[in-house]
Structure formats: structure tokens, C-alpha cells
Amino acid sequence: MDVRLFIPCFVDQLFPETAFNMIKVLEKLGCTVSYDENQTCCGQPAYNAGFREESKAVCEKFVRENISNSAYLVAPSASCTGFVRNYYPKIFDNSSVHNEVRDLRSRTYEFTEFLVDVLKVEKLGARLAVKATYHDSCAALRECKIKEGPRKLLSNVEGLDLVEMADNETCCGFGGTFAIKYEPISISMADQKVNNALQTGAECIISTDLSCLMHLDGYIRKKGLPLKTMHIADVLASGW
Template identity: 65%
Template sequence: MRVQIFIPCFIDQLYPTVAFNMVKVLEKAGCEVSYNANQTCCGQPAFNAGFWGEAKDVCNKFMQDFSGADYIVAPSASCVGFVKNYYSKLYEQSAQQQAAKKISSRIFELSDFLVNILKTEDLGASFTGKVTYHDSCAALRECGLKQEPRKLLQHVKGLELVEMADNETCCGFGGSFAVKFEPISIAMGDQKITNATATGAEYIISTDMSCLMHIDGCIKHKGTGLQVLHLADVLASF
């Protein structure tokens, strides 16, 4: 199966290894992966900040860069959730409404694509360690993903998955929320770390590097021994 990959801004700039690992996982699953080097942002930051006109300019480019009929796969439920749920709203009653709906139906977060499209749960991955899983708001609430990442993790040889308390509670990042409401954001991150630490886990895993970036910052401030890993990093440990 041929797929196009979308690499979100912050992964491209800060965590490129996650992108390379996603490619490894998709190729392991039998996909032919293509990457359009002209791609940029999905438009979510501008949209969330209320700049819908500017967001539309970015979204226009996104739809142009990902034209075609191939599936689009991304290592970020946040970006995928935006395209799936808000492109049709942004282009409501416009000439591009059908194009927006079409691209919304073609884009998938990595675990969703593997489990629900490719019907693959065991990728032959091997990772020794005790981990706990953080449900990102975007994965859980915008993409409806709960069991998909867990099914994949449960098939990783050597991995022990333990659930933390309040695993569906926000980590406190929320994009600009972390800047506008810093004390609240930090308190939420600290609570997430407290719950993860109580499980005895060595790693916190998630589908969203944005959440993990915030959690990791709080971890470094608290000086705990926890580490963060994107789901793709674990699945690429063959």
C-alpha cells in the first residue's frame, strides 16, 4: 500500500527521529512511503489562535501538497484531529468544501492507520521496560483513539504496560494554553508525572510529541527518572 506521510512542524524541527521511526514502522508493515518535501504546516496554530484567514492560506497549501488518493499518515493525533474535524468547518459553503472533506477522510494517526486500516497489531517490535500510556486529548477526544495504541504496545516483546491514574486527564500543554496559563499548565503536568511515577514505570508513551515535550520539561524540572517516548519510537525497536 502506498502512503504519504505528513510530518508536523515541531517533529520536523525538534524530534526528527520520530518521523524516521514512523517510516521504519510503515515500511515494516509493508507500505510504500512517499514524502513531499514541499509540505509545511496543517494550519492548526493559526486556526486555534483565531486567525482563520491566515489558517486558510496554510490549509490551501496543505491540500495542494497532499492531493491525490493515497492515505496520509502522521505521528500526531493533534494535527490529524485538526484536519479531520475542522477543515470541513473552515471551508464550509465554499468551492473547496468537497476537497476538504475528501482530505479529511484520507488522513490517519499512525496507530489508527496500523490497527484499523492495515489490520496490523504485531509488528515484531521488541522493547524491554515498564511503560505507562498517556491519552492525549487529541487522540482520545478528536480522533476517538483509546485501544489502538494499547493494542500495539501489548504486542511489543519485553514491554510491560501499566495504566496510571487519570490517564485520560490533560497533561496541561494545550498549545498556547501552556504559555497563557503557565502555572495551571505546570500543575497539570506535575500531576501527570506523579500519577506515572506511582505506577513504577520507566517511560511515558503517547501518540503526541507535543504532550510529551511538555511532560518532559516538567520531568526535568522535578528531576525524576522518567523518560518520554513516542509510540513510533517503541514500535521501531525491532
């Protein structure tokens, strides 16, 4: 199966190892993986900040780069995946690329969603001895309707003890520029999320979205707490 990588800007710049681990997992499952080095942003940051025309120019570039390829587009981020699937059809409604965007939407997947729903895989032979809790990102849960898939994958990781935290569907407080515009609220939400995780006895918070994990990790490091964060791709690439 042909897979084209959709690597978000911040993953490319700050967490490239997660992208490489996603490739490792996909290739183990027999996928042929490709990546366009000219790929840039999907346009979400500008769109959410209110710069709709500037965002559309970035979105147009993304569309041009991906409509000529029929491969699945897979990303280690539900946030960016959700933006392409839910907002591109609105941005390009009744445009010359309307049908192409609908096709692009139909083959764009978040990483765990692709594994469970398309490849029909739930066990990869991963091993990681850790007690962990899972954070449902807002984008995964609300925009992509991802809930059980990541948990099924984690339940099959040998040595991993998965425990649910209280209020696991509550936002972590990141929300992109929300964390900058409303810093006190954002920090309070991170405090609640981290404390809920600590109360489970977990050593690690796992999620589909590094944006959430980056926010939580910053709070954890600032407070010097005995907790780490891991993207699910890094977990699934462990132990083999």
C-alpha cells in the first residue's frame, strides 16, 4: 500500500524522531512510504488566527502538492488531519478544485486511525515496560472522532499498563495560540490534566498529538514532576 507522509511543521522542526518512528511502523506493515520534501504547512495556524486569505494561499499549495498523487496521506497529528478533512471542503467549496479536495479529504488519515481503520492492525509486536495514561486530544476526539483506536493499539503493547485518568476528554489547555492569548487559563488546564495523570500513578502520558504533549511537557518540566510524555508512534516503534 502506498502511503504519503503528511508531517506537520512543528513535528518536522521539533520532533522529527516521531516522524521516523511512524515510517518505521508503516514499513514494518508493508507500506511503501514517500515524502515530498517541498511540503510545508497545511495552513491551520494562519486560519485559526483569522488570516483567512493568507491561509488559503498555503492551503492551495498543499492541495497542489497532493491532488496528483492517489496515495493515502497519513499524519502523526489529528489536529492537522482534522483541519484538512473538516475545513478544506469549506475553504475550497465551489472552486475549481472542489472535487479534488473532496478526494484528498477521503484519503487523509491520522496515524492510529490509518493503522486500525485502513490496515486493520491492532498488534504490532511493540514492547515497553511503563505505566501510562492516555490523553484524548480535542482534535482527535472531536474533529476526527478517534477514541478507541489508540487504546486498542496500546492495549497490545507488551509490558504497558494503561490506566485511564479522570476527565480524560477534557482539553489540556494548548489550543495553539490560545496558550499565548490566555496563558493563565491554559496553564490552569495543563495543571488539571497533569494532576489527573499523576493521580493514576502513571509514569507517562501518551497521545496522538505532539502539540498537546509539548504543552504538557513544558508544564511538567517547569514543575519538576516525575512524569514524561510520548507520542503513540514512538510507543508503537518500541521494543523491536
